[in-house]
Amino acid sequence: MSGTAIVFPPIRASRDFIDYPYFADLGAVQAAAVIRGVEGSVSLVDALALPGATLEPLSPRGAAPGPGGRTQGPEDGATGADQIRLGVSPEVVVAAVPEAVGAVVFALTPFHRPPTRDPMLAAVLEPLRARHPEVPFVLADLYQSGQHVVDAASEAILAAYPEIDVLLRYEAEQSLPPLLAALRERGRPARPFALQGKEPAPLDALPLPAWDLVDLGAYFRFHEAVVARLGRPRWAFPIDGASLPLLTSRGCPYRCVHCSSNPTSRRNGEIIAPKTQRRYSAAYLDRLLADLKQRGARRVHLLDELVNVNEAHFDALLEMLARHDLRFEVPNGMRADYVLPRHLAAMRGRLTTLSVSAESGVQQVVDRIVDKQLDLAEISRVGQEAAEAGVEMLVHFMIGLPGETRRDINGTLDFALRLHEETGAWPSVQFATPLPGTRLARMAQQPIGEDPTSPGSQEGRAPAAQRSAARALPLIEDYGPYFQQAPSIETADFTLEDLRRFKWTFDQRLLAGQGPKKVIMNVTYRCNNRCTFCATGTRTQFDGNVERQRELLVKYRKLGVRLLDLDGGEPTLNPNLLGIVQFARRIGYEKVNVTTNARMASYDEFARKLTHSGVTSVLVSIHGPDAQTHAQNVGVAEAFDQTCAGARALVRHAPPGVELGVNITLTKSNHRKLWGVAELALSLGMPWLNIQFLTPFGRATSSVAPDTAEAARESMRVIDAFKGQMKIQVINLPFCFMPGYEDHLTGDLLKLERHMLFVNNDEVNLFEYLRERRVKKEVCGGCPHAIFCGGFYELEDAPEPKWLIRPEDLVRPVAEEIPRPTVGGLVP
Numbered sequence: 001m002s003g004t005a006i007v008f009p010p011i012r013a014s015r016d017f018i019d020y021p022y023f024a025d026l027g028a029v030q031a032a033a034v035i036r037g038v039e040g041s042v043s044l045v046d047a048l049a050l051p052g053a054t055l056e057p058l059s060p061r062g063a064a065p066g067p068g069g070r071t072q073g074p075e076d077g078a079t080g081a082d083q084i085r086l087g088v089s090p091e092v093v094v095a096a097v098p099e100a101v102g103a104v105v106f107a108l109t110p111f112h113r114p115p116t117r118d119p120m121l122a123a124v125l126e127p128l129r130a131r132h133p134e135v136p137f138v139l140a141d142l143y144q145s146g147q148h149v150v151d152a153a154s155e156a157i158l159a160a161y162p163e164i165d166v167l168l169r170y171e172a173e174q175s176l177p178p179l180l181a182a183l184r185e186r187g188r189p190a191r192p193f194a195l196q197g198k199e200p201a202p203l204d205a206l207p208l209p210a211w212d213l214v215d216l217g218a219y220f221r222f223h224e225a226v227v228a229r230l231g232r233p234r235w236a237f238p239i240d241g242a243s244l245p246l247l248t249s250r251g252c253p254y255r256c257v258h259c260s261s262n263p264t265s266r267r268n269g270e271i272i273a274p275k276t277q278r279r280y281s282a283a284y285l286d287r288l289l290a291d292l293k294q295r296g297a298r299r300v301h302l303l304d305e306l307v308n309v310n311e312a313h314f315d316a317l318l319e320m321l322a323r324h325d326l327r328f329e330v331p332n333g334m335r336a337d338y339v340l341p342r343h344l345a346a347m348r349g350r351l352t353t354l355s356v357s358a359e360s361g362v363q364q365v366v367d368r369i370v371d372k373q374l375d376l377a378e379i380s381r382v383g384q385e386a387a388e389a390g391v392e393m394l395v396h397f398m399i400g401l402p403g404e405t406r407r408d409i410n411g412t413l414d415f416a417l418r419l420h421e422e423t424g425a426w427p428s429v430q431f432a433t434p435l436p437g438t439r440l441a442r443m444a445q446q447p448i449g450e451d452p453t454s455p456g457s458q459e460g461r462a463p464a465a466q467r468s469a470a471r472a473l474p475l476i477e478d479y480g481p482y483f484q485q486a487p488s489i490e491t492a493d494f495t496l497e498d499l500r501r502f503k504w505t506f507d508q509r510l511l512a513g514q515g516p517k518k519v520i521m522n523v524t525y526r527c528n529n530r531c532t533f534c535a536t537g538t539r540t541q542f543d544g545n546v547e548r549q550r551e552l553l554v555k556y557r558k559l560g561v562r563l564l565d566l567d568g569g570e571p572t573l574n575p576n577l578l579g580i581v582q583f584a585r586r587i588g589y590e591k592v593n594v595t596t597n598a599r600m601a602s603y604d605e606f607a608r609k610l611t612h613s614g615v616t617s618v619l620v621s622i623h624g625p626d627a628q629t630h631a632q633n634v635g636v637a638e639a640f641d642q643t644c645a646g647a648r649a650l651v652r653h654a655p656p657g658v659e660l661g662v663n664i665t666l667t668k669s670n671h672r673k674l675w676g677v678a679e680l681a682l683s684l685g686m687p688w689l690n691i692q693f694l695t696p697f698g699r700a701t702s703s704v705a706p707d708t709a710e711a712a713r714e715s716m717r718v719i720d721a722f723k724g725q726m727k728i729q730v731i732n733l734p735f736c737f738m739p740g741y742e743d744h745l746t747g748d749l750l751k752l753e754r755h756m757l758f759v760n761n762d763e764v765n766l767f768e769y770l771r772e773r774r775v776k777k778e779v780c781g782g783c784p785h786a787i788f789c790g791g792f793y794e795l796e797d798a799p800e801p802k803w804l805i806r807p808e809d810l811v812r813p814v815a816e817e818i819p820r821p822t823v824g825g826l827v828p
Contacts, residue, residue, distance in 0.1 A: 002100040004180055005043040006032050009124045010087035011111040012058060015230065017480040019147040020237075020331055021086055022048065022226050023245035023301055024109045026209065027142030031105065031173050033210035038177040044213040045096045047087030051215070053222035055229040058083040082481070086111075086226065090123035097128060103180050104128065105138045106164075108157070110148050115156035116477050122161070129163040136183035140168040140176065141197070145250040146303030146332060149260040150479065151437025154194035165192050170263050171250070172197035173206060199264070203250065204284045208291050211244070216296055236353040236394055236426075237329040242298040246288060248317055249279040252305035254335075255371050256359070258398070258432060258440040261305045269442025277309060282316045289324045299327040308334040308343070318346040326350075333357050333396065337378040344389040354386055357396040361415025362408045369403045371439075376415070383423035393425040400432040400489045400499045402443040406782030409494070413506045413787040420510070429506055431487040431499060433479060444489045493782075501742075501784035509788040518563035519556045521549060524574040529597055530635030531623070533665050533694055533704050546576045553584055562590040572600035578613045585614035593617040595663060598646030599639060607649035617659040619690065620647045623667070625676025632669045644684065651685040661688025661727070666715075671706040674714050678722045687726035691715050693733045712737035719744055735785035742785070 008028040011021045025048050036042040047053065087093075097104070106125065112118040129137065139161060143149060154167050165188050168175060175197040183189075200206055223239045252261045253275050265273040280288075292300060300321070307330050308314040321328050333355035347354060358379045359370045366372050379395060386393040397416050399409045416427035434441035482488055487499035494502075524543040527534075553564070564584050571577050571594055584592050594610065598620040601607040610618065620643065624630035627640035650660055662681040664674065674691065681689050694705045716738055719728050723744075730744050738745060780786045 002098070002102040003039055003041050003043065004035050004103045004105060005045060005097055005101045006035070006105045006107070007093065007097060007124060007128075008044075008046045008048065008087075008107045009093060009112070010047040010085055010090060010120045011109065012083060012085055012113075012118065012120045013111050014478055014480040015082050015084060016484045017111065018483055019110060020239075020245075020301070020303065021109070021111045022223060022239055023303060024111060024147065025049070025107070026245045026247070026303065027109075027144050027172075028107045029209040029211060029214060030144065030206065031140070031142050031176055032213055033207040034173040035105075035176060035180070036210060037207050039180075042210075042213070043098050043101070044210065045093055046214055046219075047093050048222050049214045049216070049219040050088045050092055050096060051218050052092065053087045053218055054225040056085040058085055084230075085120065087222070090120055093124050094127045099131075101132065101135055102184050103136045103138065104132070105140050105176065105180075107142050108139050108167075109142075110150045110479075113477050114150050115152035115160050117160040125161060125163040134188065136165050136180075136188050137163055138166045138168055138176075138179065138183070139164040140172045141170050142172050143170045143197075143263070144247055144303075145252075145261060145305050146247055148435055148479070149263045149437065150435060151260065151263055151266075158192045158194060162192075165189055167192070167194040168197055169194060170197045171199045174198050174200045196264070199250075199278075201278070203278055203280045208288055209246070211291070211295055216244075220296070236355070236392075237301065237331045238299075238352055239301070242296050243301055243329075244292050244295070244297040244299075245301045245303050246292065247280070247303055248285055248307060248313070249277050249304045249309075251275065251277045253277050253309060254306065254373060255439075257369065257371050257401075257443065258359075258435070258438055259305075260435045260438050263437065266437055266439075269437060269439050271439070277306065279310065279313050282313075282320070285317065286320055289320055289326060293324050293326060297326065299329065301329045301331060303332065304330070305332055306335060307332075308338045311338065311340075314338070314343065318343065321350065322346065327352075329353070330355060333394075335374070336382045337374060339382045339385075341385055341389070344385055344391050347391050348389055351391065353392050353394050354382075355394045355396070356382060358415070359396065359398055360401070360404070360408070361397065361412035365401065365404055365408050365412070369401050380419060380423075383419050383425040386425065387423045393423070395419060395425050395427055397427055397429045398432040399429060399502055400487050400494070401440070402446065402489060402491055404491075405493050406498065406502075406784070409499075409502050410781065410783070410786045413502065416506075417509065417787060427510065429503060430483040431503065432489055433482045434489060435479060498784050502787075504742075505785045505788045512788075517561060518565065519553070519561055520565040520567055521552070521580075522567050522569060523549065523571045523577060523580060524569040526573045527568060527570040527597075528573065528599055528636065529570065529639055531665075532633055532635065533667060543574045543576070546580065549576075549580060550583055553580075553589070554587060557587050557589060562588065563593075564589045564591070565593045565595060567595045570597055570599075572596050572598075572606070572610070578609060581613040581615055591616045593619060595619045595621065596646075597621050597634070597639065597643055598650065599642040601646030601649050602642045604649050604653075607646060608653040611650055611654040611658055615658060617661065618650055618654075619661050619663045619688075620650070620684075620686065621663045621665075622647070622677060622680065623664055624670045625673050625680045629670050629673055633665070633667055644680075647684045647686060659688060660686045661690060662686050663690045663692060665692040665694065666706055666711045667694070667704050668706045671711040671714055674711075674718050675721070678718050678726070678728075682722075682725060689718075689722070689726055689728045691718075691728065691730045693731065695732055708733070708737060716741060734789050736779065736783060736789075 006028050008025045011024065013021045025046050028044065028046060032042050032044040106121065108114065108121070112121045125137070139157070154169065158164060158167050165183070166179065168179065175195065179195065220242050223243060227235065227238070227240045252259065255271065255275060262275045265271060265275050289300070307317070327350050329352055336356040339354070339356065356379065358366070358374070358376060359372055360366050361376065363376050366374055366376060383393055383395070395416065397412050399412055413429065416429060419425050420427050432440060434444040476482065476488070487496045490496050522544070526543060566577065566580065577594070581592050581594070592615050594615050596618065601610060622630065622643060623633035624640070630640040630643070631637050654660055662677065664670065664677050666674065678689055681687070693708070693711065712733060715730055719741060722728060728744055730738065730741070733745060735742060735745055783789070
């Protein structure tokens with residue numbers, strides 16, 4: 001009788017896949033070793049290790065979920081770029097299966113999307129069933145721990161794959177040999193059936209994984225192709241450079257609500273048996289590591305659910321890794337409370353990223369909802385110790401848990417941001433995703449408005465008006481994108497759209513905090529206007545020292561800054577302005593903007609020189625649609641005509657590629673005339689309008705500021721009317737004044753990226769400075785934008801700014817460091 005063939009099919013995955021599909025074949029390699037130990041031989045056809053295995057983009061039919069979880073199609077502009085194939089094509093796999101086989105075992109992974117019919121797996125099954133109509137086919141999870149279980153109903157999986165005779169669930173190695181023997185003796189069963197695998201015991205009785213049956217050269221080349229073609233700028237757990245997977249344990253003793261480990265301990269999301277962890281002995285692992293090293297591995301990926309829960313086991317493992325001179329990665333992460341300083345010392349230089357999970361930044365959520373049994377102080381401790389040891393750290397958080405409030409979500413985001421800015425630990429914030437069979441899925445299906453942690457209790461019940469029927473979770477074909485892109489749980493306290501806004505704001509805040517991206521240089525405090533709201537206060541009449549200004553520009557350019565705004569005072573009054581622009585472009589600033597009242601540009605030759613100096617944009621400050629309103633705000637009667645003349649000259653002389661726009665600062669005297677300023681900007685040929693709300697320093701006091709809500713309403717009216725004709729941005733306004741207009745509210749999102757260089761050489765992080773004049777209020781606690789929005793400006797008794805100038809300030813040495821932001825509390 002012919003032997004058994006084990007087939008690992010190609011994988012269709014999203015670019016945002018969960019787990020590690022490029023190592024999903026470990027179960028098949030282990031099963032091959034077990035079958036060979038009983039039958040004497042086995043064939044292994046691994047789609048990830050056949051010649052030509054690569055990452056290949058797929059067609060639009062496999063596009064990722066769009067807003068609300070709806071699968072995108074061609075009508076959404078989907079290109080298929082979000083879906084990839086890992087491994088060779090199904091046709092190549094089919095051709096590699098021996099003609100003479102007595103039974104075939106096909107691997108079923110979470111990436112084959114149970115219970116739906118996966119096209120990659122189907123494309124392997126269909127021709128092989130036609131070729132071998134009498135051969136028993138087994139579909140086996142080959143689950144070993146370390147990757148999510150999508151716990152679909154066995155009946156549904158069998159229905160999706162009519163080619164299959166037996167579905168073998170969960171850990172299958174020990175059950176495969178007797179099952180295959182019975183199938184060979186009796187032939188194909190009359191009706192397909194499902195069987196739950198028996199957990200191998202003891203683990204040491206298992207043979208080493210049969211890596212000798214794998215073309216490791218092709219396998220390593222496949223990993224190199226994935227790294228090259230996936231397009232990620234950086235890998236926390238790199239797979240190139242000869243990497244192989246292994247397990248040092250199976251299972252996890254903890255009961256975290258979202259986890260799908262230990263599938264036999266759960267039934268319909270309810271714990272029915274104690275969760276345990278079984279570990280391979282040190283002797284077994286020593287043999288395994290020696291075998292992997294001998295086969296060419298230079299790095300191993302420990303796919304354990306929780307590798308460091310047992311101190312003696314982890315200590316021995318770290319010692320063996322060092323002795324065998326193997327780098328290692330732990331993608332599933334470790335318990336922070338079990339990471340000790342000696343472990344960090346052993347990781348340095350061998351581990352790319354230490355991954356730990358906090359899940360929430362609010363202790364009561366960790367305790368009551370996640371059931372993680374973790375003190376968040378341990379996350380902070382390890383973050384600090386990892387930073388001191390020189391080990392990069394990644395911390396996982398999730399938002400959108402049943403029973404969590406909007407204020408809790410902000411607490412998590414605030415904790416994550418604090419940890420990042422204090423220790424450098426990178427926060428990975430994901431949406432809580434209810435994988436089938438988990439307690440989280442069970443909780444997510446309870447009626448909206450009830451506390452899912454206290455089902456049936458009066459304390460856990462919301463008012464009847466807030467309750468609704470139990471949610472039916474959608475059948476999700478691919479869970480990968482949901483963790484990053486599409487929330488799937490909503491409650492009485494938050495909607496799916498709220499969760500998107502929370503995550504979007506956090507991602508923007510995190511990105512903006514990675515260092516200055518723009519420098520705003522005040523080149524002079526001289527000005528020919530006397531604006532009522534001027535941010536530079538008393539403005540002692542000095543130009544900046546041009547040599548110091550050049551030094552500052554070089555300093556920030558070396559930090560990678562490519563964007564520059566030249567401001568004042570009135571920058572066109574500085575005779576060195578054009579030289580500064582030319583110097584900045586020469587040393588690599590890609591975009592240089594000048595903000596001006598344009599009165600000097602009314603001289604035609606100056607307008608020509610300015611627009612041809614290397615500037616990429618010019619913003620003209622116009623504070624009213626007519627001479628009277630403009631004069632009220634700038635304090636000079638003739639300014640309006642000169643400014644408009646200057647704007648026309650700039651438009652006339654600007655070469656292609658120089659963008660021109662208008663700035664307006666809203667005051668009590670001009671905010672109702674914003675519509676007229678937008679019309680004026682268009683008539684001047686400047687299709688860009690920046691609407692600036694008052695910044696609270698210098699002359700920007702409550703006597704000048706308009707009613708904020710009224711000014712915001714007028715801004716929304718103008719945006720609605722003119723957004724198709726011009727670019728419109730709103731600056732210095734809390735998000736809550738303009739809900740639904742977040743794309744236009746750039747001020748708070750961008751100021752963290754901006755450093756201001758004042759005439760006296762002071763360097764100020766603009767976000768940090770402005771936050772000193774803003775306060776959080778009770779309404780901020782649950783706002784999806786609270787992590788980035790500075791809150792409400794206090795305009796009463798606005799102080800004169802810090803950067804008043806003295807002559808000796810002009811020649812102060814340039815500081816070596818740059819000002820860094822700190823994280824303030826979210827709510828009072």
